[in-house]
Amino acid sequence: MSENRRRMDWQQPPKRELLGGDLLAQSLKQLGVDVCFGLHGGHLDAFLIGCSLVDIKIIDTRHETTAVQAAESYAKLSGKVGFCFVTANSGFGNALPGLATAYADRSPIFVVTSSPPLRDAETNCLQGFHDQVVLAKPVSKFAHRVTNVEEIPRIVSHAYRTAIGGIPGPVVVDFPIDILFHPPRMNAIECGSLTCSPAVAPYPDPAALDELIDIWKSAQRPVIIVGTGAARATSRDSKSSLLLDMAEATGTPVYYSQKYIPALPFGSPYRGGYAALLARLPFLQKKQPDFVLLLGARTGFLLGGRSGAIISNDSATKVVQVDLDAGEIGRSSAIDLGIVSDATNFIKALLEKVSVNNKNSIQPQNAWIQDLQSLKTMKSPHEDDAERCPDGRLHPFLMVKGIYESLPEGSIVIIDGGEIGVWAMELLERARPAGAMVATGYLGFLGNGWGYSIGAALACPDRLIVNVQGDGSAGFHIQELDTFARHGLNVLTVVANNYFWGMSVHGQDLIYEDEDPARVASTLSPNCRFDLVAQGFGCKGIIVQESVEEARAAIKKLTSSTTKGPGLLNAIISKTPVTMATRGMVGKTNDKDWIVVPYYDNVPRPYYKDDSAAR
Template sequence: MADTNTDSELKWKMPQKREFLGGDLVAQSLAQLGVDVSFGLHGGHLDAFLVGCELAGIRLVDTRHEAPAVQAAEAYAKLSGKVGCCFVTANSGFCNSLPGLATAFADRSPILMVTSSPPLRDAETNCLQGFHDQVVLAKPITKFAHRVTNVEEIPRLVSYAYKTAASGIPGPVVLDFPIDVLFHPPRMSALSFGSVMKQTALSPGPDPAALSHLISLWSTAKRPAIITGTGAARTTDRSSRESPLLRLAQATHTPVFYSQKYSVALPFDSPLRGGSASLLAYLPFIGKQQPDFILLLGARTGFLLGGRTGALIPATGCTLVQVDLDGGEIGKSHAVDLGIVADCGKFIAALREKLAATPAIPFASHDAWLTDIHTVKTLPSKYAADDPLRPDGRLHPYHAMKAIMTSLPHDAIIVIDGGECGVWASSLLELARPATAIVSTGYLGFLGNGWGYSLGAALACPDRLVVNIHGDGSAGFHIQELDTYARHGLPVLTIVFNNNFWGMSVAGQDLMYDVAERARPVVQLSESCRYDVVAQGFNNRGVLASGSLGDVETKVRDMVGAGPGPGLVNVLVSREPVTDVTKGMVGKTDDGDWIVVPYYENVPRPYYREDLDRRGEALANGHNKSGGLVASRE
């Protein structure tokens, strides 16, 4: 018995000169749900679906590698508010896509992947592209993964997967359609629809009692701060100054900061735009107090917010409130005073309504606190007085990145990739006054994501320039996507910040090991690699910028003004100085009682350093050769 689709009257588009197949069902089910673009790479297994997309009106954007296709779908989802869709072929293509799935899962991005596999009848016959069970591989890094074995069940399962990706805690889903299912004609009278409609299930709103408690905590704060993450990405309206988040900040006189992953779109001239949350770490160094109230709005605790060091979120003396769709995320690494499980947009709307209904509750203007924030935001960089030209004849990375940011048009979308390069770019981001910015490396520290993210951003926001910033290390992962930008005529400007090193890697080795030790394994890149020439080979405009800041500014502005299509500027910079972020992450110390664990918190030795020295002397003199532990700290 066929299901009755009560949500809407589905009208399938029927091909005129060929049979209607399972691939058509997949494509048209996605179109009914609102999918209008899909990213991927061709494979013969998918042809029934790809041809079906043409009939269904879904734009296909083909990449040169599967990982950027998934990353493009992820960025498209972040910027469009829709579920991002991608397609990869069986086994070989699917295995190439796993980095994209892993990133989307860690960063909670709603994407739907369509893949295929050999015919069901050929299972366990060593057939072409049939070795790995894709569903088994996908399950640990997806919200849902399923193999569709019946062509009539396609609409129901596509709808279920789509809504699973978008509902609750967002994340990636995978549907595996064996090739014989995609090429199989369905019995139209036996289709199982489920609920194929564009609207997804409603997201949860906040408990009214929790809002009352929140207001009582917030209204007594003297130094409140809001820190937003990707969960709050769509609470701002980029087309006006009427964003709900801005109105909430104004009603409570609270500055808004953003985590490293995604910047909010608040007016740059507003005193309530705090900038990057990393600025909060500077307050003690200028003799100012840290926040006494923090609202984490769709922002997860962890290394992007200073870990458990207390640098950004004070360990004591601060009321911490966390709003997140995932109740398990609340209090995951920090004790919270109030946790609210809710969609951030609904939370803001409900809280503003509550505040309007209770005008007697006073929120102080916090003038002194906002002055402190302004002081931190306008602190001169310690590198500002440095000579723009380093002793090695290359440009100082701080001055070079500043020249880039000040040469970009306002309201661009900036995608940041790379290690040291990413730190320089993030620290100077506000100078560019972007519409929004995404740090593509995410929780996994995945280099190379920026190529796919920029592609997705260009499709989601075709009216804006997308600036794709890379170090020369991350640039090498998927530089072939320059061809994708050119073939689709996309307004993507790529900046390669080129110091011929894996910058964070060599910096870590320099900090950890004596300068006299010349060994610096596997951190050198080619000094002769011309990324600008590579760009020209992929039909992009490509130029080299070196020698002076004026040259950088001119080349960037000329590239922006050159008209439609993509371009690349290869900017030669010095590998020194090392950013303070890298120094802090490495955590080098001369205190011998601590074991340095680069990029994580150091750990105490299980024995005193002096005991180790005495043991070393004894061994050198031929004593105590039987071994055994030296004196324990306990």
């Protein structure tokens, strides 16, 4: 018997023998799991009963996709691995969209699934058609089918460390039903590294830090932009975090991408806000940053793509990227220095080198900090708009502004939807949130906000979770209102309802403005009463359509201490005006030399010698 096998004392069920499902549950408990999201299937009963024996809380959702999304959100906000379970084939098929998002967004989640008995392979048995391991491999870091009950703890340990180690990501382990219901040989159980601490995350190369400090010291206009990879470098306490320590030690303001909004003090000059604000500098006749530190933030469309709007394309701008993934450094934009490191360890190592009392001191650029403060106070062109738009409905900017300003400070905001997502992100600082996430991710996946809100509510039970939806995205998983109600989750859903797929119809209007204005697959029903749907699922529901002040009052009512629990605000708004972000993404131009490609960079029109005269 190996030393590893002697390390665990397995908890014997009081009235039956120990089964593979118990081994799985107890292995997860040993790894620190206290909550698991999922949807029941008979294949998983031995595991679910095992969870109850070791006090792992089960949060059952109404759809497998939202279970995976809940695990992902829980992982993002708790700093732990998120766990979920889905049943064989049909359940697993529904889980694939959540897996795809988690893989694209590098989220550490562990998906437990099951399959028919091993002996029934290739017999056209119930829920046995697709090979789930094969399907999972392209959208996971690790996918495996357990075929020996005694190996469950070892495989679980390996999968867990794969999910959280290095570049985080989802893992999938398939436990055939006969493995879960099979008793192990107690003297043959392999624990692997179940009781070992996770591996130490990588630290930066000291020589690279010296080079970075030299670049930083020479900068006149430095900024830090953080992404998901920096999440572990901050805490939910906005007054104390390593990220804040670094900002103060270097005198450098911190901006955030849509993927991760850190908890930094709102009154601090080093809380810059949404990175897209940097694109406004030229409109204020101000220069763009000449030094950008990308900390756990990937380049790409969430940071302006290759347009140079947020991160200047000027060769004089120095860009340093810190990431766990060497392949991510310089993927879509030129980088002057790449550093492979965990964000937390990077900050710790940097702070050891940077001090006001030595030659590595980085002095704050006060004039630059003042310029950036002017961005935060820059007045929106919509501030003085009429409350009602020409169609008689309420202005979306003013509605979101009023809602945000009525929320309890320190809420966590989850942003979903298309056009409403743009308004909600632009105005986010008005909510003064403790944290926030844009749920659509790199895949532009609408509907994720429902599952994200479930995970957030479990990760941060002391916070109000605000689930911002458009009327389009709301339709994907609105049945999760039942999950909110059954589990008493403190989630406020705001549906910004304009009866259209807003970004779609605006794109059509911009591109085909001279053609028939038929709404091609972009119209929604004005008869859908989201507030009544919420009431039907056991949540509070209110509709507002008369004034922004009515919306403010409704938010106060839905979030008052005497009416805690899930609620929904059905806010009727206008589909106009069009956000500047949508105009920019659609890229409409009258320049005949360019072909408009909506939501991507336009491409030059090809010309040939024989038609050059027509040009």
